Amino acid sequence: MNTTGNAKVAIVTGASRGIGAAIARRLANDGFTVAVNYASSSKEADALVAELNAAGARAIAVKADVSNAADVRRMFGTTEQHLGKVDVLINNAGMNKPTPLADTSDELYDRAFDINVRGTFNTLREAAGRMNDGGRIVNFSSTTLALNMPGYAIYNATKASVEAFTHVFAKELRGRNITVNAVAPGPVATSLFFDGKTEEQIQHFAKMPPLERLGQPEDIASVVAFLVSAQAGWVNGQVLRANGGLA
Ligand code: NAP
Numbered sequence: 001m002n003t004t005g006n007a008k009v010a011i012v013t014g015a016s017r018g019i020g021a022a023i024a025r026r027l028a029n030d031g032f033t034v035a036v037n038y039a040s041s042s043k044e045a046d047a048l049v050a051e052l053n054a055a056g057a058r059a060i061a062v063k064a065d066v067s068n069a070a071d072v073r074r075m076f077g078t079t080e081q082h083l084g085k086v087d088v089l090i091n092n093a094g095m096n097k098p099t100p101l102a103d104t105s106d107e108l109y110d111r112a113f114d115i116n117v118r119g120t121f122n123t124l125r126e127a128a129g130r131m132n133d134g135g136r137i138v139n140f141s142s143t144t145l146a147l148n149m150p151g152y153a154i155y156n157a158t159k160a161s162v163e164a165f166t167h168v169f170a171k172e173l174r175g176r177n178i179t180v181n182a183v184a185p186g187p188v189a190t191s192l193f194f195d196g197k198t199e200e201q202i203q204h205f206a207k208m209p210p211l212e213r214l215g216q217p218e219d220i221a222s223v224v225a226f227l228v229s230a231q232a233g234w235v236n237g238q239v240l241r242a243n244g245g246l247a
Contacts, residue, residue: 007058009083010228011075013066013123014093016041018190019140021048022217023090026225028057032088035079039065039093050144054108058083060213066093066119076130087132088228091139091162098151108212109154116158124169124180134177136228139166140238141184146247153171159184170237179236186243188215209244 010027012018016038024034025048033054034057038045052059056088058224060082064075081087093178095115097108141159141225144152163182170180187193187205193214194202206214223242241247 006029008087009033009035009079009085009142010088010090011035011037011062011079011086011123012090012092013037013064013119014039016048018192019185019188019217019220020090020092022221023053023224024059025217025227026221027090028052028055028059028227030225030229032228033058033084034060035059035083036077037066037075037093039063046126057194064093066122067114069122069125071145072119072122072126076126080130085132086110086127086130087135089123089127089131089137090137090224090228091123091137093119094140094192096142096155096157098149098155099197100151101102101153101157104154112154113157113161116155117161120162120165124165128169128173131176131178135179136232137169137180138227139163139180139182140225141166141182143184143241143243143247145184146241164241167237179227181225181232181235181237182239183220183223184216184239184243185220185240186215186246187243188217188220190217211244212215214245215242215244 010032012020012024014026015036024036027035036049038047049059049061062075062078066069139162141163145156145159166182
């Protein structure tokens with residue numbers, strides 16, 4: 001691990017559990033200092049930060065609701081103050097509650113777009129003026145966008161917006177040597193995936209990829225680690241599906 005003062009600084013949104021926590025662990029292990037963002041799960045975020053610091057990394061927990069622009073400004077400010085100017089932004093925070101379009105309440109629609117779309121917009125807008133040149137941004141889409149399954153109209157619409165941001169923002173950052181890519185996981189074993197599903201549904205999803213298993217958070221963290229590495233310097237404006245060959 002890198003414990004020197006010149007380590008690169010990463011913000012991982014929604015890092016209190018699931019894929020975000022695995023990304024925070026992986027980036028800390030790869031030598032980044034990490035701001036572990038969360039909205040409400042302070043116990044989990046604090047426990048992860050304690051684990052990373054005990055392992056010799058440098059990490060802080062930062063509470064911010066990504067759907068709130070003032071929170072996001074504060075998150076960048078706190079990170080700059082404690083860790084330094086940001087080099088890497090991982091826009092992982094997200095929600096999904098599969099619901100047929102006709103049964104979707106105004107509140108559920110707003111929550112999905114507020115967290116998944118406005119949340120990504122808020123951090124990208126802030127990053128434009130505050131990130132170091134040569135940085136890396138990774139947004140989060142989903143393979144569900146390629147599957148068009150019933151119940152996923154709202155979620156897919158939010159992730160289509162994230163993909164649109166990715167393609168355009170990569171071009172708007174011309175001259176800064178900052179790459180902007182998205183990862184689109186298939187089903188991954190986290191509470192976002194398990195919640196509300198029967199064992200039969202879980203097994204059905206697990207059998208869908210030709211590799212015949214659910215993704216693990218670490219599978220996705222590996223892809224993110226590649227995209228933020230020097231080796232991925234020529235990958236820009238792309239959506240990388242990580243799903244065991246599902247679609
Ligand atoms: P998860 O286990 O439900 O974790 C979500 C994380 O986001 C939590 O740390 C949560 O923290 C945080 N969060 C939620 N709302 C937030 C907000 N407004 N501001 C800041 N943080 C917030 O989800 P996951 O499965 O790891 O998903 C991570 C990303 O991968 C999401 O973008 C999701 O759409 C995408 N994805 C997941 C799957 C899958 O099968 N799991 C598949 C494709 C794509 P708090 O509890 O503190 O709110």
